[in-house]
Amino acid sequence: MVPVVIVGAGPVGTTAALLLARWGVPSIVLDALPGRDRVGSKSICQHRDVLDIWAAVGVGEQVAAEGLTWTTARTYHRGTELFSTTFADRGRSPFPPFVNISQARTEELLDAAVAAQPLVDVRWGHRVTAIEQDADGVTVRCGDEELRAEYALLCAGGRCGELRDQLGVGFPGRSFDDRFLIADLRTDLPGWSHERRFFFDPVWNPGRQVLVHPCPDRMFRIDWQVPADYDLAAERESGALDARVRQIIGDRPYELVWTSVYRFHSRCATRFRVGRVLLAGDAAHLYSPFGARGMNSGVADAENAAWKLAWVLRGLAEPELLESYHVERHAAAQENLQVTSATMDFLVPPDADRAAFRADVLARAVTDPAARAQVDSGRLYEPFWYVDSPLTTPDPQRPFRGRPPRGSVPDPGPGVLVPDVPVGSTRLRALARDGFLLIGGSAPGCASLPLEGEVAEVLGARPGEVWVVRPDAYVAAVVPQEQVPAALARAVGGAVDRTRTAVG
Missing domain, CATH: 3.40.30 (Glutaredoxin)
Incomplete structure (x- = not known):
């Protein structure tokens, strides 16, 4: 019987496996995909304290070195800068406040660490169809194959509803009608290469928002809020996508590397621990990305789960310690939901009253410092x-x-x-x-x-x-x-x- 089976080989699952191995605990990691999906930037923004967690498994320093460091977040209304935010460090961390790096590259670095770790066994092409448990352990089924483990960690992403249902775990919350167009493009934007910039109601996306993040290798990640009926293929074919990009970058060469359209969700599992099974990452919570609280909080889930599983498996604590995983990380998820939901309510007002409030705040914020404090362009990730x-x-x-x-x-x-x-x-x-x-x-x-x-x-x-x-x-x-x-x-x-x- 293996000590821990981890369902999902994304950054959260592989981080948990590496941390368990650091405590001498073997694990098997199962993923339904045949291998890595190397397309698109996806979760790009890594916080200082997440880099610190990865440093414990030999990856944090390299992620920081390869990522693009940024220290300032600026917020604009139309053409006027309303405020900028910098990020405090109570001590003297060797890591910057944030670095941007593609999720694909982060996964490559984690995979290299896994390949050098004999206590981690990653098995691709293993779709988990059932998780059952009894007093002695957990049975994980992949088709006709069964694995027995003392504990399981479910990190299979937000679409693992069937497995959550088997565990009796609800996933309440809401989804937002507006879509967001995400584009990775390579170009030169002088003065933009080390700052996050958020625009309310710019002339090139009237009535909606745009977020621009710099990335390594002259890459920029741009997120446009678009209507619910937005058609990316039609916009690409008509040339309107090129016009959309040029409204921001001007008449300069660029390469469009990747595009996607997302609908955002705010959801949280009702339980993060069910007996011998713990839920982590997107399997446990989904947030809108304006605040970079998704993968960052998932990595914090992984660390919390890993040390507690290790202490229980090594006889250093009783199994009751695992209930504190639910208590601590569910509370963290609720805080993240509160913060990101407030942001989405400001970005996409759900009713006429809140739309009027937003319009009034943004209008006053140009000249009124008190109103600027009410402008919500995303409170960036912080450890709970x-x-x-x-x-x-x-x-x-x-x-x-x-x-x-x-x-x-x-x-x-x-x-x-x-x-x-x-x-x-x-x-x-x-x-x-x-x-x-x-x-x-x-x-x-x-x-x-x-x-x-x-x-x-x-x-x-x-x-x-x-x-x-x-x-x-x-x-x-x-x-x-x-x-x-x-x-x-x-x-x-x-x-x-x-x-x-x-x-x-």
């Missing part, structure tokens, strides 16, 4: 905060102050990702991802780090505190030394006291 998790020990001296301002990050404290800073020849996040880390204290089986210097400064630490950091680099507790055992027990979901083993 597990302040209400059963694994987190609250600290009354560090109350969570709610969703931070656009472009900001929460103050360090329980439930928040620990800021990254250099520590000797390594860095704080890298140390944290080797297991449970105690900063300023000690406990059997845990790595320890002094609470001093830049580490203490970036945390805003007080004398006598011990910072308990989980294997996914989230702060589980800030407590006195005598309370560390209780905080560690809580952080693994119960009374098991063996909280750490070495990687691999």
Whole structure:
């Protein structure tokens, strides 16, 4: 019996497999496709903290090096810039706030890491038709073939409704009538190569929106909001598509590399854990892309699932720990839905009142700074905060102050990702991802780090505190030394006291 079967070999599934292997847990990854689909940019925008997760499996640095770094997001109404957003770093991360790189290239880099990892077995052309479970394990069926596993991770994308139905998991939400035309084109746009630009009601797409993202190799990704009855083939044939492109780039040479038309959805699974099966990525949630919260949040799902599965499979925690996967990641999904749904309601108002509100806000925002705060062009991805998790020990001296301002990050404290800073020849996040880390204290089986210097400064630490950091680099507790055992027990979901083993 294999420890884990992963259904879906996309970035979320392969990330989970690599992270499990890092903890010494073998997995089999099944995908219905015969191989990779290398066409189109798809999910292009990778956040700093996702690059950090990929760094743990040897991929993050290369994704960052090959991707195009951007640090500013600008928003316009017609021809006027309303505001720009830059992105804070509480510490000194080696990674930029965002890089743009095609999903196909990201998958190539993940595949290379998988090929070098003997604990990961990827099987293409294996369409999973059934997932069943009993007290001892999970049975995964691919046609006439059956696989038995202790646990399964469903990362098969948003169209795995049959498998969700078998698990008794609903997928409520809504779909949007307007379509979005997406084009990858290669050209030169001086001054546009390191910024995300969002346009409300530009003269070249009146009444709707356009988003422009720079990508490596002189590529630009352009998203136009288009009517529900938009016909890409007809526009291409008539020459209107060329005219649409030239309204943005002017009279300069370009190569149209890929086009597609999407309808966006906002949906969330009712359960992220059903017994021995966990749901992750698009199988668990679908968001509109204005905020880059899809694949980024899916990779965060993968890390959360991987360390908890590893702790349970290695006898370091009881199976009840897995329920915290649902609690934490479902809460993250609800936050992402709230943020992206608010964006879509502003971009595509669902009724006359909200359409009038949007028109008024945009008109006033040209001259009124207060109105600019109401303009929603997409709040970009940020890691969720597990302040209400059963694994987190609250600290009354560090109350969570709610969703931070656009472009900001929460103050360090329980439930928040620990800021990254250099520590000797390594860095704080890298140390944290080797297991449970105690900063300023000690406990059997845990790595320890002094609470001093830049580490203490970036945390805003007080004398006598011990910072308990989980294997996914989230702060589980800030407590006195005598309370560390209780905080560690809580952080693994119960009374098991063996909280750490070495990687691999």
